[in-house]
Amino acid sequence: MNSAFELIGEHRLDETCHVSFIAESGDSNPIHIDPDVAAHCLTGRRIVHGIHLLLLALEDWLARHEAVPTRLQAEFHAPVSVGDTIVVTSQQRTDQRWLVRVALGETVCVSLRIDTAATVADKDTEQESWQIVTATGSQRFPQLALRNGQAVVDALLACSSIVGMHCPGERSLFASIDLYLENHTRTTGTVRFMLESVDERFDLYRLAVSGAVHGTLSAFRRPPPVAAPSMAMAQAVVLPEEFRHCHAVVIGGSRGIGACTAKLLAAGGADVTLSYCQSESDALAVYADIEAVSEKSCQLIQVNADSPPTAPPLWLADCNAFFYFATLQITRNTGNARADNPYLALYVEHFARWCEMLEASATAPVHVFMPSSAFLNQPTAGFKQYIDAKRTAEALASKLNERLQLVRIHCYRLPMMATDQTSGPGGRPPAPVLESILPYLREFCAGIQ
Amino acid sequence: MDRKIITATVQQIFRDVLDNESLVISDHLTATEVDGWDSLAHISLLTAIEKAFSIRFSLSEIDGFSCIGDIIDCTTRKTA
Numbered sequence A: 001m002n003s004a005f006e007l008i009g010e011h012r013l014d015e016t017c018h019v020s021f022i023a024e025s026g027d028s029n030p031i032h033i034d035p036d037v038a039a040h041c042l043t044g045r046r047i048v049h050g051i052h053l054l055l056l057a058l059e060d061w062l063a064r065h066e067a068v069p070t071r072l073q074a075e076f077h078a079p080v081s082v083g084d085t086i087v088v089t090s091q092q093r094t095d096q097r098w099l100v101r102v103a104l105g106e107t108v109c110v111s112l113r114i115d116t117a118a119t120v121a122d123k124d125t126e127q128e129s130w131q132i133v134t135a136t137g138s139q140r141f142p143q144l145a146l147r148n149g150q151a152v153v154d155a156l157l158a159c160s161s162i163v164g165m166h167c168p169g170e171r172s173l174f175a176s177i178d179l180y181l182e183n184h185t186r187t188t189g190t191v192r193f194m195l196e197s198v199d200e201r202f203d204l205y206r207l208a209v210s211g212a213v214h215g216t217l218s219a220f221r222r223p224p225p226v227a228a229p230s231m232a233m234a235q236a237v238v239l240p241e242e243f244r245h246c247h248a249v250v251i252g253g254s255r256g257i258g259a260c261t262a263k264l265l266a267a268g269g270a271d272v273t274l275s276y277c278q279s280e281s282d283a284l285a286v287y288a289d290i291e292a293v294s295e296k297s298c299q300l301i302q303v304n305a306d307s308p309p310t311a312p313p314l315w316l317a318d319c320n321a322f323f324y325f326a327t328l329q330i331t332r333n334t335g336n337a338r339a340d341n342p343y344l345a346l347y348v349e350h351f352a353r354w355c356e357m358l359e360a361s362a363t364a365p366v367h368v369f370m371p372s373s374a375f376l377n378q379p380t381a382g383f384k385q386y387i388d389a390k391r392t393a394e395a396l397a398s399k400l401n402e403r404l405q406l407v408r409i410h411c412y413r414l415p416m417m418a419t420d421q422t423s424g425p426g427g428r429p430p431a432p433v434l435e436s437i438l439p440y441l442r443e444f445c446a447g448i449q
Numbered sequence B: 001m002d003r004k005i006i007t008a009t010v011q012q013i014f015r016d017v018l019d020n021e022s023l024v025i026s027d028h029l030t031a032t033e034v035d036g037w038d039s040l041a042h043i044s045l046l047t048a049i050e051k052a053f054s055i056r057f058s059l060s061e062i063d064g065f066s067c068i069g070d071i072i073d074c075t076t077r078k079t080a
Helices: A015-025 A050-062 A142-147 A150-166 A231-237 A256-267 A280-293 A344-361 A384-403 A433-445 B003-017 B039-053 B059-063 B068-078
Strands: A006-012 A071-076 A085-094 A097-104 A107-115 A131-133 A172-181 A191-199 A204-210 A213-221 A247-251 A271-276 A298-302 A321-324 A366-373 A407-414
Touching: A006 A050, A015 A050, A015 A150, A050 A071, A050 A085, A050 A097, A050 A107, A050 A142, A050 A150, A050 A172, A131 A150, A142 A150, A150 A172, A150 A191, A150 A204, A150 A213, A172 A204, A172 B039, A191 A213, A231 A256, A231 A280, A231 A433, A247 A256, A256 A271, A256 A280, A256 A321, A256 A433, A271 A280, A280 A298, A321 A344, A344 A366, A344 A384, A344 A407, A366 A384, A366 A433, A384 A407, A407 A433, B003 B039, B003 B068, B039 B068
Parallel strands: A247 A271, A247 A321, A271 A298, A321 A366, A366 A407
Antiparallel strands: A006 A085, A071 A107, A071 A172, A085 A097, A097 A107, A131 A191, A172 A213, A191 A204, A204 A213
């Protein structure tokens, strides 16, 4: 009896409600509160708690239905960042089951199945290995408190704390829940939990919980942040003078492929100016590592690639090798609309402005390294907007190469490499950046005298 | 177990996990062609299939899965 999905709610996850949830749940995992930690994970921004999304969606559903939920099954597909706006839709599946979706744009972030006729399984057995967690509690979910009891609200909050603060803890990532809800049978939201199993193939933790809600929680333990290769590692793979002709500017040189490129160039004898936008501490670390061992000059500048300088700055004066690694967090989404493509401005519009400025200021040839993507060779579902933007950037580069006199753009369809953006639980990790990017740098720099 | 029965069950698991009721699977379908079939969903799919058929894939078997047909073939062998 699947009906159409009905819009039942819309919420902007602003700072106020995010901070409230942290206090209410006790889940102050760094990925929720620390911008520097979050910068290296998932969306690159602090993420909203999965249970917070679930509770908001459940409140929307409860506001439209009189039934009492007895079982919640949820899968957390994609993260939502603080400041994002989510849309909640609902579809009735059977007389007593509904599917509720939390979506960000066209990307479904949470799928929540609500059952109103499930028999509550009795798992409240006594075992010594239970640990106890109590959330502060929240008055922000009155529909659920009215229908199932405040203890159920507080128990769900405690589930967030269990995963985020206890097990797997710091590097956790909620995967799914399957919880039976009690109905005004308890006065406290205290929840006991114990680790049932760890699937070491995937670092997937399965926890049993018992209290006003009981059932299972599943969570991944994320791999640690990808460590940037050191200058010593860069020096081990390049010849001391092989990039000596390069006066390089690396836009987006504080992290990931850009940081590695800056170190490889410096290790090969190039003088390097590296830019950062927000990650000052990361940029300073890259700069210090280069400065400690490089005999050539190194500069660190803050520049927003969204806003190329209107007049050529001094640090571009001698540049003959310009690397454009400015990027957004590349996330899977199902968007198609060109007008809403978030990548086009940075990869096409602003890149063109940088090239025009280089042309205007150059007195000698300037080579531009434009990273494209191997995704263009094998389009992957969920990355259409990213692929469209890269394809458009390649076409733009071709046109600019016909028109510009001194600027020569080189496009490289780079393979996926091991960076914070590509790091996550499950799947085979991509190849290290150091070995992957070096052949492209050598090919690019071979043409520079 | 009969491969057709396995395929039908696997299809329902894909629909549930990927939240796509209209998804129709075929042996040659790969992750790059299906919205939402990313590395996390892949784990959810495999663990759901393992649970449904009371089997366990080894890491080498998982590494060898390049399309849905590979998963169904392996499941068929393990339930024979």
